[in-house]
Amino acid sequence: MFEFLLNPIYQGWIVQGLLLTVEITLFGVLLGLILGTLLAIGDIYGGKLAKGAIAVYVEIFRGSPLFVQLFLAVYTVPAILNVQIDHYFLAFLVFGLNSAGYQKGYMKGAMETILGDQMQAGLSTGMSKVQTLRHVILPQALRIVIPSWTNEFCSLTKSTATLAYVGLFDLVSAGMAIKGITYQILPVWIVIGAIYLVWITGFSKIMDMIYERKKIPGIELVMQS
Amino acid sequence: MTDLVMEARNVYKAYHSKIKKKEADSCGETPKQVVEAVKNVSLQIRKGDIKLIFGPSGSGKSTFLRCMAMLDIPDKGEIYLGAECLTKPGADLNKARARIGFVFQHIYLFRHLTALGNVELALRQVLKLPKEEARKRALAALTEVKVTDCINKYPAQMSGGQAQRVGIARAIARNPDIILLDEPTSALDPELTGEVIDTLRDLAKEGTTMLIVSHEMPFAREVAEEMIFYDEGKIVETGPPSLFFNAPNTDRAKQFMTRIINRTTRE
Amino acid sequence: MDVWQQLTFLLGGVPLTLSISVLSFLIGIAIGLPLAFVRAYEKEVAFLVSAYEKVFRGVPEIVLMLLFYFGLGPIFPFPFSNAFFVAAFVLGLRSGANQSQIYRGAIRGVGDEQMIAGVSIGLSKWRAIWHIMVPQVFNYSTAGLGSEYALLIKDSAYVYVIGLAELMTKAIQLKSIPPGDFVTPFVLSAVLYIALTFPIAFSLDRWGNKRKKKIGL
Numbered sequence: 001m002f003e004f005l006l007n008p009i010y011q012g013w014i015v016q017g018l019l020l021t022v023e024i025t026l027f028g029v030l031l032g033l034i035l036g037t038l039l040a041i042g043d044i045y046g047g048k049l050a051k052g053a054i055a056v057y058v059e060i061f062r063g064s065p066l067f068v069q070l071f072l073a074v075y076t077v078p079a080i081l082n083v084q085i086d087h088y089f090l091a092f093l094v095f096g097l098n099s100a101g102y103q104k105g106y107m108k109g110a111m112e113t114i115l116g117d118q119m120q121a122g123l124s125t126g127m128s129k130v131q132t133l134r135h136v137i138l139p140q141a142l143r144i145v146i147p148s149w150t151n152e153f154c155s156l157t158k159s160t161a162t163l164a165y166v167g168l169f170d171l172v173s174a175g176m177a178i179k180g181i182t183y184q185i186l187p188v189w190i191v192i193g194a195i196y197l198v199w200i201t202g203f204s205k206i207m208d209m210i211y212e213r214k215k216i217p218g219i220e221l222v223m224q225s
Numbered sequence: 226m227t228d229l230v231m232e233a234r235n236v237y238k239a240y241h242s243k244i245k246k247k248e249a250d251s252c253g254e255t256p257k258q259v260v261e262a263v264k265n266v267s268l269q270i271r272k273g274d275i276k277l278i279f280g281p282s283g284s285g286k287s288t289f290l291r292c293m294a295m296l297d298i299p300d301k302g303e304i305y306l307g308a309e310c311l312t313k314p315g316a317d318l319n320k321a322r323a324r325i326g327f328v329f330q331h332i333y334l335f336r337h338l339t340a341l342g343n344v345e346l347a348l349r350q351v352l353k354l355p356k357e358e359a360r361k362r363a364l365a366a367l368t369e370v371k372v373t374d375c376i377n378k379y380p381a382q383m384s385g386g387q388a389q390r391v392g393i394a395r396a397i398a399r400n401p402d403i404i405l406l407d408e409p410t411s412a413l414d415p416e417l418t419g420e421v422i423d424t425l426r427d428l429a430k431e432g433t434t435m436l437i438v439s440h441e442m443p444f445a446r447e448v449a450e451e452m453i454f455y456d457e458g459k460i461v462e463t464g465p466p467s468l469f470f471n472a473p474n475t476d477r478a479k480q481f482m483t484r485i486i487n488r489t490t491r492e
Numbered sequence: 493m494d495v496w497q498q499l500t501f502l503l504g505g506v507p508l509t510l511s512i513s514v515l516s517f518l519i520g521i522a523i524g525l526p527l528a529f530v531r532a533y534e535k536e537v538a539f540l541v542s543a544y545e546k547v548f549r550g551v552p553e554i555v556l557m558l559l560f561y562f563g564l565g566p567i568f569p570f571p572f573s574n575a576f577f578v579a580a581f582v583l584g585l586r587s588g589a590n591q592s593q594i595y596r597g598a599i600r601g602v603g604d605e606q607m608i609a610g611v612s613i614g615l616s617k618w619r620a621i622w623h624i625m626v627p628q629v630f631n632y633s634t635a636g637l638g639s640e641y642a643l644l645i646k647d648s649a650y651v652y653v654i655g656l657a658e659l660m661t662k663a664i665q666l667k668s669i670p671p672g673d674f675v676t677p678f679v680l681s682a683v684l685y686i687a688l689t690f691p692i693a694f695s696l697d698r699w700g701n702k703r704k705k706k707i708g709l
Contacts, residue, residue, distance in 0.1 A: 059686060059690065060682070060686065062642075062689075063642070063685060063686035063689045063690055064646065064681075064682040064685040064686050064689075065646040065647070065649035065660065065685060066646075067646075067649040067650065067652070067660060068649060068660060068663070068678060068681055068682050068685060069682070071663070071664070071667075071678050072678045072679070072682060075667065075674040075678060076674050076675050076678050076679065078674075079674035079675055080675060154549060154550065157552075158550075158551070158552040158553065159552070160552075161552035161553075161554035161555055162554065162650075164554075165652075165653070172552075172554060172555060172558075175555075175558075185562050185563045185566075186559065186563035186564060186567070188563075189555060189558050189559035189562070189563045190559065190563070192555055193551040193552075193555045193556065193559060196550060196551050196552055196555060197546070197547060197550040197551050200549075200550040200551075201546055201550050294612060296608055296611065296612055319611075319614050319615065319616045319619075320614065321614075322611065322612060322613065322614040323613070323614030324614075325612075327612040327613075329605070329608075329609065329612075331605065333605045333606065333608065333609035333612075334609070335606065335609065335610070335624055335628075336602075336606070336628060336707045337624075337627045337628045337631060337707050346613065346615075346623060346624075347613035347614055347615070350615060350619060350623060351613060351614040351615060379706055379707050380707070381705075381706065381707055382706075395613065396613075399613075399614075
């Protein structure tokens, strides 16, 4: 049943698929972090217009399935612009933009719990608002959102299973290719599922350890449920 | 001996507590500490008794009271409710607690229920009374503690004094054999303690059996038949209020009384 | 096809989207609530609950659907060859894992003292949980449940991979009708999803906040 695991060709496919899954997730989370932080700052300090625009952005990316967003990027955007765009790049973009919608919320929550007195303390030392943000608020906020990142990372990794349906070779594609030759449908999906499970669980463990090491006593994000 | 309502025999309870964070930080680790809150304490309560336990904070009084209601399970010793041993394996603790009223220091009203709902719940679910009967008795209990004006309010909408009287109503509504009160006034603002004390005074007049942990000395002098000085997990001295207010036998009780009376008169 | 015809066609997928998400949400409650209390109050078996949560939060829904439908379906035609069953089953189990975490946070938030007070009036442990904790836990977790329900609506798009004709599948079908409109179907379906998720999460959140204020949580 599980003999296909011993075949070097299939092993190569699995590794190739896993690499794509990991790449898109990590780049996505990173782009999401940068964009999400900017959106959070914009939402806290921006004018009415900026706030409104950010709210619309968040609602679009959190209100519709990533699956649909992926199809929009891969089919609709090139059709409108009338150009060919690399699917890999588009997928990376979609995962980043989508993740930014969520990470904006985490960063905003984290910054708001810190802002009040810490901002005043920063200003009282003669730092500018931007400097205080950069040296006081963000270092604290980034630490306390680590658990939220871990969640975000898990859910993005799971979402990469959609990549197979826009022609990218991810883990699910690897599974389909192997199953197409061996016909070991159940064993293949069990193996693929197990790889995701090990990768996600292992990565969360590492993130938890980082959080424990980086955590500052007395600062914790009380997330609403 | 038939009028014995509750008895504690050589009750012992210890728990582990982490040393407070500040101290722990300075020595770089978090050692655990065994606190012996109740060290072989025995106590008998007869029908109609009103006994008052007092002593320094952290001495284990509340733990002892929780043990009496089996809200904390004693490590050693026996608790009797009437003839029934509650510490024996297999004892029906839920049934027993239905016969013991408990009033908490921090009130602990059910936050999702109105005053009426708080009192009714046990009548319906534990005593299995029909709806109207439960309502009648709940209203009677709420009337007795004089909070009829907030029967439809949620705990968050009540003052501390009102909430605690609802807490008392919740304890008395099912006509328990005894009511245990754990510092019922100490979490309240000073100006609100009076209304709760009045309620307790009324209960005392009706001959309710009560075991109270409290530092309200004027109240103790007025209603308690016996005062129990509790320190470091042990009953140090017992006697009528007159004994403690005039000349306690033990030095520790003497010191404590002086401190507490000075504090009260200063206020 | 003009836009209206396309919209009508897509709307045909909405009932399936809604029924999958509602059903899996209910399954999620039925699984998540007991699990949360077991994990909070039965320390000896808490690790089983945590393992369950790890599995369903660590394997993609798409892979689970492929596994149950194509992998187990031929072996156990009943019930796994029924795509609708597999969809609700997988999303329901997954939601159970998520909801268990939501409720566990709520149990912590409601606090141990509520349990102690419940036991003090003579209720047994599980009756105290039912009468005292459960109602408050629901009040406490409305915001989390709102986003969980929205998540289920979005995740119901995954059932495309096992061929159920809900909103997402309908959009892909539309795209494939010659000459092939790559724009309207996906834009419309995204708008429909937003229209489905927005009001639910929003109103649950507001209702929950009001209710929480009222009972002082």
